[in-house]
Each structure stands twice: as C-alpha cells, then as structure tokens.
Amino acid sequence: MITKTITKNNNHSKYYMLILLIVFAIITIIICPFIGQYDGREILEIFRFPRVLTAFLAGFGLSLSGLIFQNIFTNELACPYTLGVSSGASLGVAFISYFHLSMAIHVFSLTIPSTYIGSFFGAMISVSAVYSITKYYGGFKSEILLLSGVAIGLFFSGLILLLQYLSDATSAINILRWTIGGIEVVGFDSFLLMLPFVVISFIFALLNFEELNLLSLGEEISISRGLNVSKIRIHLFIITSLLIAIIISECGPIGFIGLIIPHISRLIIGYNNKFLIPFSTILGGSFLVFCDTIARTLFTNIELPVGIITTIVGGPFFLYLLLKKK
Amino acid sequence: MNKILEIKNLSLSINSKNLLKNISLSINKGEFFTLVGPNGSGKSSLLKVIMGIISTAHKFKGEVLLEGKNKNIYNQKEIATIITYLPQINSSNHFFVDEFLKMSRYAHRNRFNSSKKEDENIVKQIVEVLNIGPFLGRTISSLSGGEQQKIYLAASIIQQPKLLLLDEPNTFLDPKYQYEINLLLKRINREMKVSILLATHDLNMALIQSDKILILKNGELIFNGISDDLKKSDILSTVFERKFCFSNNPNTNQIFILPDTFSDSGEKK
Numbered sequence: 002m003i004t005k006t007i008t009k010n011n012n013h014s015k016y017y018m019l020i021l022l023i024v025f026a027i028i029t030i031i032i033c034p035f036i037g038q039y040d041g042r043e044i045l046e047i048f049r050f051p052r053v054l055t056a057f058l059a060g061f062g063l064s065l066s067g068l069i070f071q072n073i074f075t076n077e078l079a080c081p082y083t084l085g086v087s088s089g090a091s092l093g094v095a096f097i098s099y100f101h102l103s104m105a106i107h108v109f110s111l112t113i114p115s116t117y118i119g120s121f122f123g124a125m126i127s128v129s130a131v132y133s134i135t136k137y138y139g140g141f142k143s144e145i146l147l148l149s150g151v152a153i154g155l156f157f158s159g160l161i162l163l164l165q166y167l168s169d170a171t172s173a174i175n176i177l178r179w180t181i182g183g184i185e186v187v188g189f190d191s192f193l194l195m196l197p198f199v200v201i202s203f204i205f206a207l208l209n210f211e212e213l214n215l216l217s218l219g220e221e222i223s224i225s226r227g228l229n230v231s232k233i234r235i236h237l238f239i240i241t242s243l244l245i246a247i248i249i250s251e252c253g254p255i256g257f258i259g260l261i262i263p264h265i266s267r268l269i270i271g272y273n274n275k276f277l278i279p280f281s282t283i284l285g286g287s288f289l290v291f292c293d294t295i296a297r298t299l300f301t302n303i304e305l306p307v308g309i310i311t312t313i314v315g316g317p318f319f320l321y322l323l324l325k326k327k
Numbered sequence: 328m329n330k331i332l333e334i335k336n337l338s339l340s341i342n343s344k345n346l347l348k349n350i351s352l353s354i355n356k357g358e359f360f361t362l363v364g365p366n367g368s369g370k371s372s373l374l375k376v377i378m379g380i381i382s383t384a385h386k387f388k389g390e391v392l393l394e395g396k397n398k399n400i401y402n403q404k405e406i407a408t409i410i411t412y413l414p415q416i417n418s419s420n421h422f423f424v425d426e427f428l429k430m431s432r433y434a435h436r437n438r439f440n441s442s443k444k445e446d447e448n449i450v451k452q453i454v455e456v457l458n459i460g461p462f463l464g465r466t467i468s469s470l471s472g473g474e475q476q477k478i479y480l481a482a483s484i485i486q487q488p489k490l491l492l493l494d495e496p497n498t499f500l501d502p503k504y505q506y507e508i509n510l511l512l513k514r515i516n517r518e519m520k521v522s523i524l525l526a527t528h529d530l531n532m533a534l535i536q537s538d539k540i541l542i543l544k545n546g547e548l549i550f551n552g553i554s555d556d557l558k559k560s561d562i563l564s565t566v567f568e569r570k571f572c573f574s575n576n577p578n579t580n581q582i583f584i585l586p587d588t589f590s591d592s593g594e595k596k
Contacts, residue, residue: 226434
C-alpha cells in the first residue's frame with residue numbers, strides 16, 4: 002500500500018512538471034522570433050522561425066546526448082563537449098570541407114550531406130577513444146574521463162587548426178563558422194534535416210529508459226540485473242554519435258548544453274530517465290532558443306554565434322560541478 | 328534441478344597475473360556458502376567471473392554451469408533470473424528507493440509483455456517481509472550505510488534469483504547493522520530457499536551461518552568443507568599466517584573464533 006501511494010504521488014507531480022515545461026517551451030518558441038527588430042513577415046518566416054526551431058532541436062539533441070553519455074559513463078561531467086566528441090565531429094566536417102568533398106548523398110528518398118558522414122565518423126572515433134582509454138585505465142573515474150576527453154579534444158582541435166591553416170579562404174571561413182557554433186539558418190532545410198534524427202534518437206532513448214537507469218548505476222549492478230551492457234552501450238554510442246554529428250554539421254559544436262541542462266533537470270525532476278529524458282530535452286531546447294535570442298539581440302549591430310554564450314555560461318558551471326564533486 | 332551452480336576447473340589470468348587457479352565447486356539449492364581468504368586472494372574475482380562481470384575476453388579457462396547447462400547458452404536476462412551479484416555498494420545512487428526496487432524486476436520484464444501487476448506484488452511482498460516500508464519515499468543516497476545495504480539486499484531478492492552472490496556486505500557497517508544483515512541473509516536463505524555464496528572477512532559469520540566454507544589463497548581453493556572440519560584442521564593459521572582459537576558461546580553454545588593474540592605468531596607474548 003505504501004509503495005503504491007508514494008510512487009503515484011511522485012509520478013503525478015512529475016507529469017505536472019513535464020506539462021508545465023511543454024507549455025513553457027511552446028510559449029518560448031512562439032515569442033522568441035518576435036524579439037528584436039524586424040521589417041515585415043518575410044524576416045519572421047525565412048529567418049526567425051526556422052532559426053528558433055533549429056535552435057530548439059539542437060538544444061534538445063545536445064541535451065539528450067549529454068544525458069546518454071552521463072548514463073553510459075556513470076559520470077555527470079560527461080557531455081559531447083567535455084568528452085571531445087564535439088571536436089571529433091568538427092574535425093570530420095573540417096576534413097570534408099578541406100578536401101572539397103561536400104556533396105549530397107541520396108539514400109532512398111533522404112538527401113544526406115557528406116558533412117554528416119564526416120562528422121559521424123569523427124564523433125565515433127573520439128567517443129570510442131575516450132571510452133577505451135577510461136575503461137582500460139580507470140573504470141570511468143572522473144579524472145581519467147575528463148583528461149582523456151580534453152586530450153582528445155585538444156588533439157582534434159589541433160588537427161582542425163592545421164586544416165584551417167592549410168585551407169583556401171573559403172574553406173577556412175567555413176571551418177571557422179563550425180568551430181564557434183551558431184545557428185544561422187535560412188529557411189527550414191536544416192530543421193527538416195535534423196528532425197528525423199532527433200526524433201528517432203529521442204524515441205530510442207525513451208524506449209530504453211530502464212536500460213539507461215541501470216547503466217547509470219554502473220556496470221556491476223547493470224549486469225547483475227540482467228542488462229547486456231556491451232550491446233546497449235554500442236547501440237547508444239552509435240545513435241548518440243549520429244545525433245551529435247548531425248547537430249554539429251548544422252550548427253557547429255555548441256558547448257556545454259549537454260552538461261548544464263541534464264544537471265539542472267535532475268535537481269528538478271530526479272534521476273529516473275523515464276521523466277529525465279523528456280524533461281531535460283525540452284528544457285535543453287528552450288534554453289538554447291533563449292540563449293540564441295540573447296545572442297541575436299545583445300548587440301544592435303552584430304549577431305553573436307550562440308556557441309559563445311553557452312560556452313561563457315557553461316565554463317564556470319563546469320568548474321562548479323567539478324569542485325562540487327571534489 | 329538441485330544443482331544451481333557448478334564450476335569446473337576455472338582459471339583466470341589478467342595481464343599475465345593468475346587470479347584464479349583451477350577452481351571446481353558446486354552449490355545446490357538452498358545451500359549457504361561463505362568464501363573467505365586474505366585480501367587479494369581472488370574472492371571478488373571468483374564472484375565476478377560467475378556473474379559475467381569479468382568477461383571471457385580475459386584469459387579464461389574452465390566452465391561455469393547454471394542449472395546443469397553451460398552459462399554461455401543463456402542470455403544476460405536469463406542468467407539474472409538464476410544468479411545475481413551484490414557488489415560492495417557506493418553511495419552515489421540518487422534514485423528513490425521504490426524506483427530502485429522496481430528496477431530489480433528488469434530480468435523478468437519483456438518490452439512487449441511485461442506483467443506490472445506481478446512486479447508490484449513482489450516488490451510489495453519483499454518490502455513488507457524485510458520491513459523497509461519507511462524508506463520507500465527517500466533517495467538511496469540519503470540513507471545510512473546499513474540502511475542502504477538493506478535496500479540493496481531487498482532489491483537483489485526482488486529479482487528472485489536462485490543463487491545470491493554477495494561481496495562483503497558487512498564491511499563498513501556498525502555491529503547493529505552487521506547483525507541485522509546477517510539475520511536477513513539467514514532468513515533469505517532459510518525461508519525463501521535462496522542459495523547464497525558470500526565473500527567475507529568475518530570468520531565467525533562463516534562458522535555460524537554457512538553450510539559450507541570455501542577458503543581461497545592466491546587464487547587457489549584450498550578448503551571446501553564444513554565448519555567442524557575447519558576447526559580440526561590448521562588451515563586458517565596457514566592462510567592468514569596467524570594462530571586462531573576456537574571456543575563456544577556459553578549462552579548459545581555456538582562456536583566462535585578469535586585470533587590468538589598470545590600465540591607465537593601473534594604480536595603480544
């Protein structure tokens with residue numbers, strides 16, 4: 002009897018909070034395009050709404066990937082940025098850009114830009130490297146995880162700089178645009194390209210919320226409860242790398258969303274991934290829309306790339322988490 | 328099937344270090360085994376190999392049979408309905424107790440065919456039997472070490488394994504909780520007929536509670552027998568390089584063991 006009452010009470014309030022957040026997200030998406038100066042409906046339709054929706058999807062996906070990494074690595078400091086996965090994916094884009102391999106690949110009715118593929122392999126290489134190093138040397142200890150993430154991130158950043166230095170002016174500017182991270186889209190193309198990948202990853206994560214819950218308790222407990230840890234990890238690595246690759250190809254490595262948002266969400270809604278996944282993804286989406294609106298309207302004469310804002314906010318937050326952990 | 332676990336000639340080496348050497352043993356339904364040995368003797372490794380936590384990717388020889396069949400033919404969920412492992416717990420578990428307990432039914436659930444009602448009933452039943460109702464609405468990290476151990480034990484039982492592998496569940500607990508956990512283990516074994524293989528440094532618990540005692544030294548199983556045989560042999564002194572004396576509790580007549588501090592190998596004379 003006690004079990005039932007307590008669980009129901011908990012879950013009820015969590016559902017209410019989720020509904021509240023969804024309402025908040027819808028309001029944000031509707032209001033933000035109107036913030037700042039604009040002349041005529043065209044600006045809204047071609048620039049503002051696509052930009053807000055793309056920002057929402059990017060924040061949604063980055064938050065999801067951070068959350069998945071934190072469960073896999075049983076470490077709240079893991080996110081695409083701190084694990085060097087963003088740098089890996091950026092290197093993939095830079096590589097495609099440098100060698101002028103940009104083209105569209107048609108798979109059935111889908112048109113996939115080759116930058117997605119470069120970015121995917123870059124992300125997979127870095128996540129595999131960090132995973133192998135931490136597993137071999139320290140069983141997912143924070144310091145090893147972060148140091149290997151930083152080392153791999155720096156190594157890839159070095160390679161990006163090299164490619165940038167050797168590139169012609171157009172490629173160099175293209176690469177620079179990605180490494181900062183920003184949402185400068187025209188029309189709904191980016192949004193529509195990202196949408197299926199984000200939706201599929203979200204559904205996959207939500208269907209596997211129990212597996213993610215177990216993973217977050219560590220390998221020993223997960224295996225003892227009957228989870229095929231290696232299989233689910235591989236599935237999650239592939240789907241997360243794909244998700245990051247697509248977001249980074251479109252928006253560049255926007256930092257720290259995957260770190261800040263899941264952390265705040267846990268404080269509000271708890272650790273159960275059944276609620277945490279929808280909550281932190283929607284919050285992530287809204288947060289990036291909010292940050293992007295600030296980036297767009299902060300100065301009257303220029304628009305800042307949103308990556309600058311998230312990194313300025315995320316850096317100190319990361320330090321706070323690190324010190325708290327100590 | 329009476330035999331839950333059978334191990335045949337099991338050897339394990341990691342980074343060219345032999346952690347387990349040619350171990351054979353079998354555990355029947357309802358039996359209580361304790362596994363003792365000095366630090367680094369291979370107790371945890373043995374439990375982890377049985378559960379599959381140390382993977383066969385390492386240098387691994389021999390066979391592990393569950394209910395008479397080679398463990399490799401089962402998938403992980405099937406294995407978890409026969410055995411489960413309770414490691415030394417860490418306190419960074421922030422789930423609510425009720426959420427955590429429900430997660431233990433994972434092995435019995437199927438995405439397309441899950442019996443939520445049955446799961447809830449089993450959770451409710453174990454919560455009542457182990458008297459952990461008051462903890463349900465709290466997070467695990469907010470509980471004391473002893474309370475956490477109780478919850479983890481309850482979770483393992485909710486999983487309904489036939490054999491429970493435990494890695495030093497009493498370490499870091501005060502005498503009150505040590506006693507409570509020992510009592511719980513006894514009840515789980517006697518009333519629920521769950522076989523137990525428990526790694527411990529508590530020699531008295533091994534003597535009093537278990538049907539059979541296993542002693543490991545440097546990865547070798549050097550004793551597999553009952554407490555009376557252990558009492559007669561000099562094996563403990565060999566393993567721990569210290570003399571022990573056996574006595575009986577005058578109130579309960581139960582046997583107990585103490586390191587002999589006045590013997591030649593002790594520090595005092």
